[in-house]
Amino acid sequence: MYLGLDLGTSGLKGVLIDQNQSVVGHSTATLNVQRPHSGWSEQQPADWLRAAEDVLDALAAQHDLSAVRGIGLSGQMHGATLLDAADNVLRPCILWNDTRSHVQAAHMDADPRFRDISGNIVFPGFTAPKLEWVRENEPQIFDQIAKILLPKDYLRLWLTGEHVAEMSDAAGTSWLDTAARDWSDDLLAATGLDRSHMPRLVEGSQVSGWLRAELSSRWGFSNTVVVAGGGGDNAASAVGMGTVRAGDAFLSLGTSGVLFAANDSYAPDAASAVHTFCHALPNSWHQMGVILAASDALNWFAKICDTTAPALTAGLGDVQAPGSALFLPYLGGERTPHNDAAVRGSFVGLEHAVDRSAMTRAVLEGVAFAFADCRDALAATGTKLERATAVGGGSLSPHWLQIVANATGLALDVPVSGDFGGAFGAARLGLMAAEGVGAEIATPPSIHHTVEPDRALVNAFEDAHARYRMASTAIRSLNS
Template sequence: MLFIGMDLGTSAGKLLLMNENGEVYKTVSKQYAVSFPQRGWAEQNPEIWFQNIIEGLKELTANQEKDKIAGIGLSGQMHGLVLLDKEGKVIRPAILWNDGRAEEETDYLNREIGKERVAQYTGNIAFTGFTASKIRWLKKHEPENFSKICKIMLPKDYITFRLTGVFCTDFSDASGTLLFDVKNKRWSKEMMRICGISETMLPKPVESWEIVGELTKEICRELEISGTIKVVAGAGDNAAAAIGTGTVGNNRCNISLGTGGTIFISSDTFRMDEGYVLHSFAHADGKYHLMGCMLSAASCNKWWMESVLETENYGKEQKGIRHLGENKVMYLPYLMGERCPHNDPNARAAFVGMDMNTSRKEMTLAVMEGVAFGLRDSLEAARMTGVMPKRASICGGGAKSFLWRRIMANVMGMELDSMEQEEGPAYGAAILAATGCGSYANIKEAAEKLTKVKCTVVPETKLVDRYESQYIRFKELYPALKQFFDRKKWQGA
């Protein structure tokens, strides 16, 4: 049997075709743009997602044995707000995970309702990127659109809806809405009341490997497929990436260097970060995980390379970079605000420490180091809860750079494993499909058999010590610059 994994990313839809032994026959990537209508806003048209996914499926299945395709699994960017009216039409562009417009609504939830109560209802506190904050923003600023809401969806679940006609989600993706009682895996009545919505507007939540439907006859005809193809619920991109990198079981860790950056630590039991820095979410393996998320990771490097240096030759810019841990230039990686640990949508990026001798390579290195330090913040928060991962897998576009992996290993002080299959979320989604279709008894068995380490970067004692000193300096930057990130000052700039 063959299985398709799809990842609806922020900048591209990625698809792969694999067999039940985990061998990948083909991969396809379809890029699309993000719209930034105002400073700190981020939107996309869901129809563009669907068109790209369909085109990707056509390309992926061309010249393949289509009658052997048994199932499809999806992963996707989390927290996005997709709204449908009673006719099943999209009401407005999707508001994405890295959108910071709902600052006032987030403050209301955390201060007026109270962090403790919100965490009691959901297992988490409010962040501007979370779906609940966006819904409250919409109710206040776009009441006409709010009044039209019939269905509230997450990005990948919109694709599932278009492919199958089924209105559902999975526990891992639902966890990031701030509408979900994560510990008990059900929608929170209290949060629905606070947001002014009903449970009929929300999709049915199920486990990630559960079969939720089949490709519609119309989609099968368009893809020239004659058989029946099952579709499983899938998972949020970070949970799917964790499956695709074998991050299953207690105290396993995965680091993702995608558009945003995450540290994902799997757990057999539900636990909360009492400091409210980390997210407490359901995992796609049926258990739970802690996750720290920064809004700009590999996107920082993309911005620096393409928008500032005006080059796409990333390798050339990184070639010859030496003297790691000795850089006098530091970079604060908050291009779109920051989630963990600061929960500040107004935070912005900054270079500090340049002088007349500062070189282009030092600036490039500072960007990569700044992202690593930002992710280290989440690792430190995890350690404060008593979680002590000894090593981690690493995935995402940024992880293709050996230099960046080396920096990450030494900043974190952990061995970092790169996996044979680099498309973590899409590969994880395909594993979910294979499990749902019966090729494996459970996710743990599938992950153990199908995920393999390609190479490992080991931290170097001298570099670990140097980066420890650098990290202490980095932690001083945000508190020192916070006064300059005041929303009113930025709006007037």
Template sequence: MYYIGVDLGTSSVKLVLMKDNGEITKVVSKEYDLFFPKTGWSEQNPVDWYRQSVAGIKELISDIKNEEVAGISFGGQMHGLVILDSDDEVLRPAILWNDGRTGEECDYLNNVIGREKISRYTANMALTGFTAPKLLWVKKHEPDIFNRIAKIMLPKDYLAYRFTGVHCTDVSDASGMLLFDVEHKCWSDEMIEIVGIQKNQLANIYESYEVVGTLTSTAAEELGLTTEVKVIAGAGDNAAGAIGTGTIEHGMCSVSLGTSGTVFIASDNFAVDENNALHSFAHANGKYHFLGCMLCAASANKWWMEDVLKTKEFAKEQQEIGELGENEVYFLPYLMGERTPHNDPSARGAFVGMSMNTTRGDMTLAVLEGVTYALRDAVEIARSFGVTVERVRLIGGGAKSDLWCKLVANILDVTVEKLACEEGPGYGAAMLAAVGCGAYATVSEAADKLIRVTDTIHQEPALVEKYNKKYEVFRELYPALKPVYRML
């Protein structure tokens, strides 16, 4: 049998066709428009997601029999606000995760209601990307639309609704709405009251691997599939990606060196960082995870190479780098502000420690080291909870650099593992579909049987010791520069 994983991203939907044995037989991508009505706003039309997903799935299954498809599941961009009226029609364009219009609403939640209360109710603090502040914005600026809301959904859950007719969400994606009691995995009555909505406007909650329904006759006909196909709840993109890397057991960690950088740490137990620097979310395996997000990771290196050095020869530039652990130049990678651990949109990038002896290679290395130090910030918060992080599964464009892999191993003091498959959320979604259809008894069993490590990079004790000392210097730089950022 085959399973379809739908990775609903910000610029495109990627669809993965997976066999029982985990083999990916086909991948299809379909793009859709992204709209910026005003500076800092970011919106999409949910109907575009559905149309392109339908077109992509039809292409995906063109070489197999439709009765061979057993299940569909999702990994989706998180936090986006999708609102439907009483006829299940979309009321307005979806307000996306990277939309920044809700600064006043976040200030209200964090400072008037109080960050401690919000954290007690949801395990997190209000950020501009989250869903609850978006609802408050609609309530204030579009009251006619707010009063017509019948259902509040997340992006991937709109697809699940169009496929099944069921208003559903999963625990991992709901965790990022600031409406969800993460510890008890239920909607927060307190947040519902604060935002001014009704509980029946929210979707039914499922674990990520649970079946929410089967394809309706309309959806089956449009997709070219049968009404026997099961639809499984799926997960937010980070949790789905973690399933796709096998980051499931307590203390396992995956690091993405993509445009942004994420640190995902699986945990058997619920816990909250008292400063809310790490997100505390439910995981797609029925347990929990911590998530740290930095806004510039591989994009910081791309900026340095292409915009400053005017080269695309990334590997050649890295060949000019000298001995590791000796660099006196530090780089703060806050080119777009920062989330974890500072939550400071005014933060900016900086080189510190340059001298007349500083070389081009020193500065290139400083960029790679600076991003990796910032990733360590998130790991250290989890370690402060007593979570032991010893292995990291590294994904994203930066993972292609042997040098960067070595830096991650030694700066984070972990063993780095590289994987055979890097399809991320789409692969994780297909795995969740297989679990929901009974091909595997649990998410852990699926990961054990399907995820394959192809390379391992071990840390070097002497280099770890050098980088521990340098990391302590790095930690002093942001507090020292914070007043300057405010002046800028």
């Protein structure tokens, strides 16, 4: 068997697969986010370990873990986990959706070396500007830093005792030479750091270490369990869905939204605000358009309405042409294509006829138009997509998927029931590392059905998207 552990923002999930890559067990433990100030988002790394213990306790109660040969890791990207020389955590981890370092990010992005070497804009959510914020605001913490780990790599430290990162996650730090797949001495020096602060790098399908004997005996593992490099959450999910070859794509309607395209060469276009990262497999890269609030926007509106997201969408009926109301889903800033940490969400075009159902449709459509913006940004880099595999909690809504298909023009393939997320992809990477196999095992899932754009509504959605872009320009101008 092979175990995948996916350290998300809201929970840690473990998935067990057998030699045939069938899921034979799973467990989840919840996590909470602390927001002590506006724009801040933090977690205690100790909570990750408690969640991992809970997941392993549950799996060990159901399965004989002595058959596990490999473990893979997936996790939320960009988080700054700061350790002293004794591997003590110096402060809460600053998470991917924390925007406090927007000033530092803008200053670093003005240095052309960052885009030239990393291939990306320095976004406020990336790791490097967080360290610059710590250096400026918490110098007593900065001076004690011995190692900087990404969230899943702190979990690896607990599992193996090794300080190791892998390429897909490291590419989201603004310290990686993404073409060379190595830390950049120039970019590290620009933030007062050097290689001694960085973990060792491996590919996602390579062995990063071995499970510590103490943990092996505690949960009944064998003493020869390898831990794979793993992948950042989206790259690991791509491995789980078989999105590993040029032209493959997926669209994730999760807490955040991602339009992900696999590439077999490095082709950055930082100005587009498209992320160009290493993939979790050797000699491959990927591009992503990222929106910060997808299902999170619907959950926010449901909370405002004192109800649940399923209750909001239950009575919407068939998908209609967009109405007068527009929603801009910039609840915590936006990445692609705007790179704007300060912009905030807004309803536009409200009138007497707009009721709760119309506002709910506007929220669903607003997220769909944000995906259309990502589609356009990817196309500007030369990556033109016609279809994508739909995943994430929001993909369980046929109504929302139809809206997204209409807004983007993409055919959305819906997999048969199954788990193809980060934990499953991480388990596949654990299999690769343990058995010495490669991308050939990363097969795509069987497709249950395809949601095609409704040609009778496409023109109406294109017109609404044009109004959305105009409203976005106006709102961002006001926010500036």
